[in-house]
Amino acid sequence: MDFEIKAMLASFRALACIDCGKCTASCPVARHMDFSPRLTISRLSAADMDSIGSLRDPWDCLTCGMCTERCPADVKFSHLVKELRCKAAGLGAAAPCSHAGALHSMMRLSLLPREIGSNPAWLAPDLKTSDRGKVLYHPGCVERFDIYFGDLSPGLSAAAAASVRILNRMGVVPAVIRDEKCCGHDLLWSGDAGSFRELAAANVEAVRRTGAETVVCSCAECYYTMKHDFPAALGPVPFRVMHISEFMKAGMETAVPAMRNSGKAVTFHDPCRLGRLGGVYSAPREVLSRAAEVREMEHSRHAALCCGTSSWVNCNAASMAIQKRRLGEAVATGAGTLVTACPKCRIHFLCAQKKNEGGDVPRIEIRDFTEIAAEAM
Amino acid sequence: MAKRSTKAEGAPAARRRIAAFMCRACAGKGLEESVRRALGGKFEVDVVRLVCSGQLRTGFLLAALEGGADAAVLFACPEDGCRYGKGSGASLARIEKARRLLESLGISGGRIGRFETSAMAPAGLDGPLAEFASKVEALGALRRPPAPAAEPDGGGDGG
Numbered sequence: 310m311d312f313e314i315k316a317m318l319a320s321f322r323a324l325a326c327i328d329c330g331k332c333t334a335s336c337p338v339a340r341h342m343d344f345s346p347r348l349t350i351s352r353l354s355a356a357d358m359d360s361i362g363s364l365r366d367p368w369d370c371l372t373c374g375m376c377t378e379r380c381p382a383d384v385k386f387s388h389l390v391k392e393l394r395c396k397a398a399g400l401g402a403a404a405p406c407s408h409a410g411a412l413h414s415m416m417r418l419s420l421l422p423r424e425i426g427s428n429p430a431w432l433a434p435d436l437k438t439s440d441r442g443k444v445l446y447h448p449g450c451v452e453r454f455d456i457y458f459g460d461l462s463p464g465l466s467a468a469a470a471a472s473v474r475i476l477n478r479m480g481v482v483p484a485v486i487r488d489e490k491c492c493g494h495d496l497l498w499s500g501d502a503g504s505f506r507e508l509a510a511a512n513v514e515a516v517r518r519t520g521a522e523t524v525v526c527s528c529a530e531c532y533y534t535m536k537h538d539f540p541a542a543l544g545p546v547p548f549r550v551m552h553i554s555e556f557m558k559a560g561m562e563t564a565v566p567a568m569r570n571s572g573k574a575v576t577f578h579d580p581c582r583l584g585r586l587g588g589v590y591s592a593p594r595e596v597l598s599r600a601a602e603v604r605e606m607e608h609s610r611h612a613a614l615c616c617g618t619s620s621w622v623n624c625n626a627a628s629m630a631i632q633k634r635r636l637g638e639a640v641a642t643g644a645g646t647l648v649t650a651c652p653k654c655r656i657h658f659l660c661a662q663k664k665n666e667g668g669d670v671p672r673i674e675i676r677d678f679t680e681i682a683a684e685a686m
Numbered sequence: 687m688a689k690r691s692t693k694a695e696g697a698p699a700a701r702r703r704i705a706a707f708m709c710r711a712c713a714g715k716g717l718e719e720s721v722r723r724a725l726g727g728k729f730e731v732d733v734v735r736l737v738c739s740g741q742l743r744t745g746f747l748l749a750a751l752e753g754g755a756d757a758a759v760l761f762a763c764p765e766d767g768c769r770y771g772k773g774s775g776a777s778l779a780r781i782e783k784a785r786r787l788l789e790s791l792g793i794s795g796g797r798i799g800r801f802e803t804s805a806m807a808p809a810g811l812d813g814p815l816a817e818f819a820s821k822v823e824a825l826g827a828l829r830r831p832p833a834p835a836a837e838p839d840g841g842g843d844g845g
Contacts, residue, residue: 406745408743408744408745409743409744409745409746409749410745410748410749411743411744411745411748411787412745414745414748414749414751414752415748415787415791417752418748418751418752418788418791418793419791421791421792421793421828421829422792423791423792423793424792424793424794424825424826424828425789425792425793425794426792427789427790427792430790452790453787453790453791456783456786456787456790457744457783457787459783488792
């Protein structure tokens, strides 16, 4: 076995694989196409480092973490895939980016110095924000996604505004970085570790300038990236990172005003980066249960299905089948609204509903966690 | 993946570049020559021929800028003269989307141009192209600052 590959497999516990096949049995992609985490590890064991650029398997994975959840040997397959993609890209392999790579280009272009200035479009005039403060709100790429996916009317900017509205009602005037950059999640998970590192460094420096001690994210991927991948790439960062549901839960008894329960039934879709990878399950449910009646889908929390696409890589027939299945689970709860805490989950579900391939994609309203919470406050 | 080059301080300035996407139906040899004539004094022109301007994706424009061009320009048939029906109109929407995305990133949307022309009548572009070139020249080079020294590990979190 190639020593470099052996070391990589060992660092993600892949050498501990006992060939039980639980990963493939639980993998949402494996249900729809020829893909297997177990066989990927097996093929890697027989490969040499120079050949990994030509492997297709790492790009088929959703990195949703379901296999790791079920793995009795605790193989960190999603993180192995991330590493493999970075190595493969370093060898010249091109990620199979969806949307002709527009979203990845956009993220890299956000590294360039601004030549024109403007306030973020999502920042509604009634919102109270500051340039400095102990708490910073990081909206992620919502404004740019709203532009790119305008035909889906995803309304992500409204979710960012709702986040600040929540913070304001909790008595917090958050710092907002006027020229905030992408966190780099999709670049890292599609193999561009260099640009990710540059974005991470730029973000950490921008947060440091605001004096913030806590960064609040409403996007599950920004949350996971800033909390886990920034320190992994740069070393300790001078702030803590919280998802807005955690921030609300922490202030529920002291800072959150009484919430009005609408009585409407909603169901919560756990984004992979918030749930399985980030370990946050109860906070969004506790907050939501004060605003609405929360119904669980057949697969929820640790067992939640992915939204079908990750990092703008490989949007294909398997993605659509997974989305259809997940939307079906949401409809089966009898809830009128699927609530998520990730702008990309929302985009992918809206896209599936708009395409309506086969004419039988289940219909349900899709909204962000922050919108439901803000309306109840 | 495309990466912008970072030139060392003191190195001779690279010639500025414009990516020119051309619909094959409207881009005869005359168009390419007139574009090089109008822009070539100030810019190096990279021509990309498309079967139809409707093939142009927003990502192509962003990739051109990311890959080192200071501007990107599309030459399309008139909206009502697209031989494939909706191609030219679709490209117009994608150009607008690219401009808005750039503006949201703090980059001038003026770096993206679109000109309608026809293989039958390619004349009349010199003036508008010269105007576009002057605007892009006034915006300055689209360059990223020198990158920090690279670290040996590529940035995967190692577990």
